[in-house]
Amino acid sequence: MPGIGLFEAIYSARSLRHFRPDPVPAALIEQVLDAAIRASSGGNTQHWTFIVVRDPAMRARLGAIYRKASDHQAAVYAAQPKPQHLTDEQYRQFLANSGFLWDHMADAPVILVPCLTRRPRPVKETLPESVQARYAEHLDNVARVSGSSIYPAIQNVILACRGLGLGTVITTNHMLYEPEVKEALGIPAEVSTFALMPIGYPTRKYGPLTRRPVAEVTFADRWGQAWRPAGSP
Numbered sequence: 001m002p003g004i005g006l007f008e009a010i011y012s013a014r015s016l017r018h019f020r021p022d023p024v025p026a027a028l029i030e031q032v033l034d035a036a037i038r039a040s041s042g043g044n045t046q047h048w049t050f051i052v053v054r055d056p057a058m059r060a061r062l063g064a065i066y067r068k069a070s071d072h073q074a075a076v077y078a079a080q081p082k083p084q085h086l087t088d089e090q091y092r093q094f095l096a097n098s099g100f101l102w103d104h105m106a107d108a109p110v111i112l113v114p115c116l117t118r119r120p121r122p123v124k125e126t127l128p129e130s131v132q133a134r135y136a137e138h139l140d141n142v143a144r145v146s147g148s149s150i151y152p153a154i155q156n157v158i159l160a161c162r163g164l165g166l167g168t169v170i171t172t173n174h175m176l177y178e179p180e181v182k183e184a185l186g187i188p189a190e191v192s193t194f195a196l197m198p199i200g201y202p203t204r205k206y207g208p209l210t211r212r213p214v215a216e217v218t219f220a221d222r223w224g225q226a227w228r229p230a231g232s233p
């Protein structure tokens with residue numbers, strides 16, 4: 001096991017989008033995936049599949065789709081104000097780093113595509129009446145939390161990459177053109193993609209990560225009631 005502590009990994013695993021062209025050894029990719037599959041999934045279904053894309057032609061196809069989708073995202077960013085907590089310089093860096101990936105997704109030696117297979121729904125009539133009465137809401141909730149059975153695994157990928165000296169970033173821009181991604185990769189209809197994760201040896205530094213402080217994003221016991229930091233009177 002590599003000698004980096006859990007909290008060091010959490011505090012420094014920033015989004016990395018610049019990679020050396022060197023291939024990532026298969027043993028390391030497997031270690032990353034072995035960490036991914038330690039994550040929880042709703043009902044412990046583990047209905048995930050990970051596609052490791054190394055073929056340059058396939059990476060180029062995915063890169064072109066990501067590029068196209070990112071044009072939309074760029075327009076959305078341009079129409080939105082800068083998040084208040086970011087300085088002008090932090091926001092400039094965020095835009096520059098994100099923008100770099102628009103043209104360089106395919107340069108990463110690996111693009112990991114985490115997927116989930118949709119589970120068949122029980123037939124409504126087979127359920128107790130009280131459950132049938134709220135079945136539409138139930139299905140809405142299932143749709144709303146659909147990604148929550150893969151995003152914990154994705155976070156494990158991010159941390160495992162950090163621990164192994166690799167870099168990555170979760171990206172979702174491709175979603176607008178997901179059918180094209182599925183067609184390129186031959187993904188069946190009942191399977192959805194949840195991210196494109198470029199992985200490689202980073203040419204930029206890890207963290208530190210700056211975030212809004214805990215006291216600013218936490219309430220105690222109920223909404224609106226300030227959280228008192230440990231040690232405060």
Ligand SMILES: Cc1cc2nc3c(=O)[nH]c(=O)nc-3n(C[C@H](O)[C@H](O)[C@H](O)COP(=O)(O)O)c2cc1C
Pocket residue numbers: 013014015016017094097098101169170171172173174209210
């Ligand atoms: C749900 C989600 C979707 C994201 N999609 C993209 C994306 O499409 N492209 C990208 O470059 N970064 C994407 N990111 C990465 C964020 O931009 C990044 O985590 C954030 O700016 C913080 O950067 P840092 O970890 O380097 O501090 C995404 C992150 C999340 C959590």
